[in-house]
Amino acid sequence: MTQERSSIDVADDYRDSHATRGGNYDKILAETPFDAYMANFEDEYLRKIVPDYFPDGVPRYLDFACGTARITSTVSSFARESFGVDISESMLEQARRKCPHVRFVHADITREAPQLGKFSLITSFRFFGNAQQELRQAVLKRLSDMLEPGGLFIINSHRNPNSLATLLGSLTGLKHDLDLTFPKLTALLASFGLKIVHTRPIGFWMYRARMMGDARYPSPKALRLEARFSSPFWTPWAPDAIVVARKQS
Secondary structure, three states: OOOOOOOOOOOOOHHHOOOOOOOOHHHHHHHOHHHHHHHHHHHHHHHHHHHHHOOOOEOOEEEEOOOOOHHHHHHHHHEOOEEEEEOOHHHHHHHHHHOOOOEEEEOOOOOOOOOOOOEEEEEEOOOOOOOOHHHHHHHHHHHHHHEEEEEEEEEEOOOOOOOHHHHHHHHOOOOOOOOOOHHHHHHHHHOOOEEEEEEEEEOOOOOOHHHHHOOOOOOHHHHHHHHHOOOHHHHHHOOEEEEEEEEOO
8 A cells, every 4th residue: 555645744835735734734734643653753753863963053954844833843843943843834824823933934946036045944834745846956055055964954854655555555556746756856866966965764664554553652563663663774665764964064
């Protein structure tokens, strides 16, 4: 079976997909088992990864496509100055309620360039696996310009067409619109001067859609299997992964 898809995932032009969904986005995420599973493990791993790379705190942090501040609320606790950017005003309304200490900006950075300066850390979650290739490239061009040399870019690689569940589903003739494999993502980042330095796979062991539908966090089984398949080796076949890339000087 293919990966589960929630109703918050995809549009022909991803710019249009979340314009009015701020009011129910968090609820839908929480009620979709695998989305909630990914979100919980992403939060857990980010709380370990960010301090490891920034033991003295993050000087300036930007969350792109921040949505309702799910990732912003986690990472901004390690930053001295935090910003969020999103194209959806309804999402930003929720974000501002959650994180009043963060400066949120309503903008499409592919069409306008808000003057926010340079950042030592930029995150972007649930964006690249959903967006069309042209939009990915346009966004990365802007974000790479906003990232300091040596700065970190942390994203998630989700909706991977080479995940076990999707590959097995393809063998049975099931169709999907997924295209961002891990090798393709690696090449895309490299084309904008971003070199992957660390990955943390999530959900590699889930080879059936039913498993994703029954995903629970933190169950003893999930904790055991996530620990067993924590090596970056499994990232190309995991349905989700945290990806850390560094901007080359």
